[in-house]
Amino acid sequence: MKLAMIGFGQAGGKIVDRFLDYDDRTNSGIVRAALAVNSAKADLIGLENIPQENRVLIGQARVKGHGVGADNELGAEIAEEDIDEVQNAIDQIPTHEVDAFLVVSGMGGGTGSGGAPVLAKHLKRIYTIPVYGLGVLPGTDEGGIYTLNAARSFQTFVREVDNLLVFDNDSWRQTGESVEGGYDQINEEIVRRFGILFGAGEVSGDQEVAESVVDSSEIINTLSGGGVSTVGFASEDVEVNTGGGLLSRFTGDSGGNTDNLDAANTTNRITSLVRKAALGRLTLPCEIEGAERALLVVSGPSEYLNRKGIERGRKWLEEETGSMEVRGGDFPREEPEVAAAILLSGVTNVPRIKRLQQVAIEAQDNMDDIQKESEENLEELVEDDEDELEPLF
Ligand code: GDP
Structure with a gap:
């Protein structure tokens, strides 16, 4: 599927930048065009792969290239005021060759959260093409304002896109790492999952055509109907035997009924990866039961893919989610791993979002109280007790 990706704000820009790198490395051909929009000049300069002419600085009249400082209402205002500048950049990309837009942003900040x-x-x-969002939730340790921003951005973003794919920084945080180093690794996880x-x-001309092909219309159909999506992923290393055939590190067989054994192993590997992907860490943790639609993509060297495995995986997903709309297919790639990526669309049982909203409301109430209190305190400080002094004017 060919996407026009637009990274809004720092996180959005960095993630789209990584998608370009992934596209380059893997030849996946998903990024037809990449743009970064920001109100902070320094963040745009820091990008590596997005072409200079596709970096749009907005809000110069208001914030002079310094960003909005986690004020997402200001982020939204600036985006509205300067939408023509963003549109001018979009006019330069061949949108007729694009299957969908993907707008990427960190929802906890200011520019992307609002914009x-x-x-x-x-x-x-x-x-007329679909507009998808990829929204990143802040870690719970980032504090009240980020949580409040994310909760408000989430509500608005879901309403405005054809589907909001969510990635939760909190479930991917690794302890003992610098924030920057942590983000590099997290961003790699993001592009790997969504990239597959x-x-x-x-599939380009020189790659093998998948046995049961997943095409862009199936991705679009899975995402249609709106709502919120999450992605599960699991992979297993396999060995590519350069001598021609392929040998799995895990087969351990020694001749005999090799073909049957290999086929059984291949099927079992796929079904077990599907289970791991669905029951393991999702980009947005949630209950998969009740997901409206799902798409299973199994990627790997074609010798390690088979229809039976994918069929079984698909059936299992139908049972687990209770959904009647589970699509599936393979994606041959000459990488030394077999991977299952599962898109679960229309998920509604998401305790993480409910918690986020609770904390956001508490933060909002606290901020209101603090503001009221500090107004009173200032009044008390400035005014003399007996009201004997007069201000100048
Ligand atoms: P903005 O530039 O004002 O839109 O704000 P940022 O994008 O800098 O930050 C918004 C939120 O995004 C932060 O609260 C973090 O949770 C998250 N974030 C920032 N940088 C990254 C990144 O590189 N990767 C990921 N996954 N999240 C990030």
């Missing part, structure tokens, strides 16, 4: 929903609304008004999903179907 991404504004851009999504604008794109939906202008274009969106890359399915983009």
Whole structure:
């Protein structure tokens, strides 16, 4: 599937930048165009792969290139005021060759948190292709304002996109790492998961055609109907035997009924990866039961893929989710691993979001109280007790 990716704010820009790198490394061909929009000049300069002419600085009249300092209402205002500048950059990309837009942002900050929903609304008004969001939730340790920003951005973003794919920084945080180093690793996880999903179907001429192909329309159909999505992923290393055949590190067989054994192993490996992907760490932790639609993509060297494994995995997913709309297919890639990526769309049982909203409301109440209190305190400080002094004017 060919995407026009627009990274809004720092996290959004960095993630789209990594997608370009992933595309380069793996030849996946999913990024047809990449843009970064920001109100902070320094963040745009820090990007590595997004072409200079595709970096759009907005809000110069208001914040002079210094960013909005986690004020997402200001982020939304600036995006509205300067939407023409963003549109001018989009006009330069071949949107007729694009299957969908993907607007990427960290929902806890200011520029992307406020701006991404504004851009999504604008794109939906202008274009007929789907507009998806990839929204990143802040870690719970980031504090009240980030949580409040994320809760408000989430509500708005879901409403404005055709589907909001969510990634929760909190479930991917690793202890004992610098924040920056941590993000590098997290961003790699993001592009790997979404890269395999969106890359399915983009099989170029010299790659093998998948036995049961996943094409862009199946990704679009899985995401249609709106709502919130999460992605599960699991992989297992396999050995590519350069002598021609392929040998799994895990088969351990020694001749005999090799073909049957290999086929059984292949099927079992796939079904076990599907289980691990669905029951393991999701990009947004949630109950998978009740997901409206799902898409299973199994990638790996074609010798390690088979229809039976994918069919069984698909059936199992139907049972686990209770969904009647579970699609599946393979994605041959000459990488030394077999991977299962599962897109669960229309998930609604998400305790993480409910907790986020609770904390956000508490933060909002606290902030109101603190503001009221500090106004009273200032009044008390400035005014003399007996009201004997007069201000100058
Ligand atoms: P903005 O530039 O004002 O839109 O704000 P940022 O994008 O800097 O930050 C918003 C939120 O995104 C933060 O609270 C973090 O949770 C998250 N974040 C920042 N940088 C990264 C990154 O590189 N990767 C990921 N996954 N999250 C990030």
